[in-house]
Amino acid sequence: xxxxxxxxxxxxxxxxxxxxxxxxxxxxxxxxxxxxxxxxxxxxxxxxxxxxxxxxxxxxxxxxxxxxxxxxxxxxxxxxxxxxxxxxxxxxxxxxxxxxxxxxxxxxxxxxxxxxxxxxxxxxxxxxxxxxxxxxxxxxxxxxxxxxxxxxxxxxxxxxxxxxxxxxxxxxxxxxxxxxxxxxxxxxxxxxxxxxxxxxxxxxxxxxxxxxxxxxxxxxxxxxxxxxxxxxxxxxxxxxxxxxxxxxxxxxxxxxxxxxxxxxxxxxxxxx
Amino acid sequence: xxxxxxxxxxxxxxxxxxxxxxxxxxxxxxxxxxxxxxxxxxxxxxxxxxxxxxxxxxxxxxxxxxxxxxxxxxxxxxxxxxxxxxxxxxxxxxxxxxxxxxxxxxxxxxxxxxxxxxxxxxxxxxxxxxxxxxxxxxxxxxxxxxxxxxxxxxxxxxxxxxxxxxxxxxxxxxxxxxxxxxxxxxxxxxxxxxxxxxxxxxxxxxxxxxxxxxxxxxxxxxxxxxxxxxxxxxxxxxxxxxxxxxxxxxxxxxxxxxxxxxxxxxxxxxxxxxxxxxxxxxxxxxxxxxxxxxxxx
Numbered sequence: 001x002x003x004x005x006x007x008x009x010x011x012x013x014x015x016x017x018x019x020x021x022x023x024x025x026x027x028x029x030x031x032x033x034x035x036x037x038x039x040x041x042x043x044x045x046x047x048x049x050x051x052x053x054x055x056x057x058x059x060x061x062x063x064x065x066x067x068x069x070x071x072x073x074x075x076x077x078x079x080x081x082x083x084x085x086x087x088x089x090x091x092x093x094x095x096x097x098x099x100x101x102x103x104x105x106x107x108x109x110x111x112x113x114x115x116x117x118x119x120x121x122x123x124x125x126x127x128x129x130x131x132x133x134x135x136x137x138x139x140x141x142x143x144x145x146x147x148x149x150x151x152x153x154x155x156x157x158x159x160x161x162x163x164x165x166x167x168x169x170x171x172x173x174x175x176x177x178x179x180x181x182x183x184x185x186x187x188x189x190x191x192x193x194x195x196x197x198x199x200x201x202x203x204x205x206x207x208x209x210x211x212x213x214x215x216x217x218x219x220x221x222x223x224x225x226x227x228x229x230x231x232x233x234x235x236x237x238x239x240x241x242x243x244x245x246x247x248x249x250x251x252x253x254x255x256x257x258x259x260x261x262x263x264x265x266x267x268x269x270x271x272x
Numbered sequence: 273x274x275x276x277x278x279x280x281x282x283x284x285x286x287x288x289x290x291x292x293x294x295x296x297x298x299x300x301x302x303x304x305x306x307x308x309x310x311x312x313x314x315x316x317x318x319x320x321x322x323x324x325x326x327x328x329x330x331x332x333x334x335x336x337x338x339x340x341x342x343x344x345x346x347x348x349x350x351x352x353x354x355x356x357x358x359x360x361x362x363x364x365x366x367x368x369x370x371x372x373x374x375x376x377x378x379x380x381x382x383x384x385x386x387x388x389x390x391x392x393x394x395x396x397x398x399x400x401x402x403x404x405x406x407x408x409x410x411x412x413x414x415x416x417x418x419x420x421x422x423x424x425x426x427x428x429x430x431x432x433x434x435x436x437x438x439x440x441x442x443x444x445x446x447x448x449x450x451x452x453x454x455x456x457x458x459x460x461x462x463x464x465x466x467x468x469x470x471x472x473x474x475x476x477x478x479x480x481x482x483x484x485x486x487x488x489x490x491x492x493x494x495x496x497x498x499x500x501x502x503x504x505x506x507x508x509x510x511x512x513x514x515x516x517x518x519x520x521x522x523x524x525x526x527x528x529x530x531x532x533x534x535x536x537x538x539x540x541x542x543x544x545x546x547x548x549x550x551x552x553x554x555x556x557x558x559x560x561x562x563x564x565x566x567x568x569x
Contacts, residue, residue: 001399002434004351004353004399004402004405005353005354007432008352008353008385009386011385011394012385012386015390015392016388025397025433025434026430026432026433027430027431027432027433029468029469030501031497031499031501031503032499033430035497035498036429036430039429039430039503039505040390040392040394040430044390044392047391048391051391080388080389081389081391082387082389083347083357083360084320084346084348084349084357084383084384085323085347085363086320087320087323121326122323122324123324123326124324124325125325125326125330126325149325150326191326
């Protein structure tokens with residue numbers, strides 16, 4: 001008689017890799033134990049394929065239903081879920097597709113974008129930072145922005161954003177107008193008041209965003225940038241990409257002494 | 273070993289309107305329910321679909337202002353040999369704290385082993401070892417949530433050779449040891465009884481009436497396997513069958529007028545179809561309360 005753990009490990013073997021050992025623990029009674037177990041395995045696969053279909057609608061349209069289902073099953077076999085929260089399932093699909101479908105190199109970028117969109121859709125709720133709080137900051141503080149839980153930055157080798165949009169819109173004209181060499185490019189994804197937004201950032205804006213989203217104080221983040229970031233910062237604020245702002249107390253010994261204004265217009269900072 | 277539940281005495285039916293039917297709220301019906309507020313006693317959702325944040329949770333918060341809500345989970349894996357996934361339990365607690373539901377329920381099943389989530393409600397072997405495990409997990413959940421939960425009987429397509437306890441006795445023992453309630457899925461009893469040759473009436477008779485806090489009704493599919501054998505699949509993709517309605521009437525005679533849910537998860541129809549089914553359940557509840565057909569069932 002198997003212990004509960006032994007039985008569950010055997011069932012896991014059947015569900016994930018088709019190992020028939022669990023059949024020995026199952027009563028046949030007119031239906032082969034393997035056929036009974038297969039009902040559960042079908043549901044397991046079906047539920048996970050459905051979860052991936054929901055998260056990757058553009059990838060599915062780009063490759064077609066049959067190819068998608070084959071890829072999804074191969075993904076499921078190598079990436080069984082680790083949590084009962086299926087909105088979190090499938091983060092590695094982009095990397096997986098790089099190996100599974102190397103002849104469609106842009107698929108990986110589209111999948112990574114869809115994952116960022118999916119993550120933004122389900123991210124924890126947080127009110128966007130009210131821009132007026134910036135005017136209320138002490139004059140010489142160095143503020144630290146807290147990125148909104150839905151905000152993600154990504155680098156793409158291909159124009160994943162235009163491919164993604166044209167595919168979901170089923171806009172064949174827009175799709176055929178896409179030039180695959182329109183890359184590499186940088187994207188910022190977040191959930192704002194009107195839903196999920198996907199926007200492009202220049203290389204300089206991207207480096208600046210990476211720094212402030214990671215909690216680097218504003219003055220140091222501006223040091224990273226080679227150009228004026230005030231417009232980019234305003235765009236992040238307007239799109240709701242921050243949830244909060246903090247500042248180091250005025251007595252802090254690490255408090256930078258340069259004025260924010262001077263840094264915002266600084267053009268010659270060394271990025272490294 | 274009788275334990276005192278953290279809240280709510282055994283047999284308490286919670287703040288759901290007792291003799292009333294609810295429906296399972298699914299995404300395609302969010303907007304219409306929020307905007308038109310159809311006449312229905314209460315709503316139940318799958319907890320896992322409302323974790324995190326964003327639009328689904330915003331709808332649920334708007335809708336909960338007008339209806340009692342029941343949170344029905346599929347991911348806690350009460351029957352796992354290993355400890356509960358504390359991250360998942362935390363997500364459930366976060367949702368419970370935010371929605372303040374009338375009822376919280378989970379399944380007599382398992383899905384997780386060695387940290388892998390097998391994305392289905394797998395049958396628990398009916399053994400003393402598994403009974404201890406399920407009871408401990410129910411207690412862990414009730415302690416973490418600070419409230420009583422209901423545990424639902426599963427539908428199943430297999431039995432294990434080493435099971436020794438009838439499923440209804442197992443469920444009754446879980447309720448008696450932990451103080452949890454029972455979510456009696458009448459369709460699941462019917463499906464499992466057909467699949468395993470059980471007596472559905474004996475199953476109902478084996479459940480402690482005072483512990484039954486909710487009833488589920490749904491449709492199922494009759495499937496022919498390649499060898500010609502028949503098996504019933506609990507796919508929640510059709511109207512409740514006549515046999516299940518009859519078994520439901522019998523359940524109401526045994527348990528009293530328990531809040532009853534219409535569930536539909538595959539090929540989800542127009543909201544009106546669900547409201548029609550709920551109207552039938554409401555009528556059955558009224559008949560049971562009035563004792564009109566007491567001899568018929």
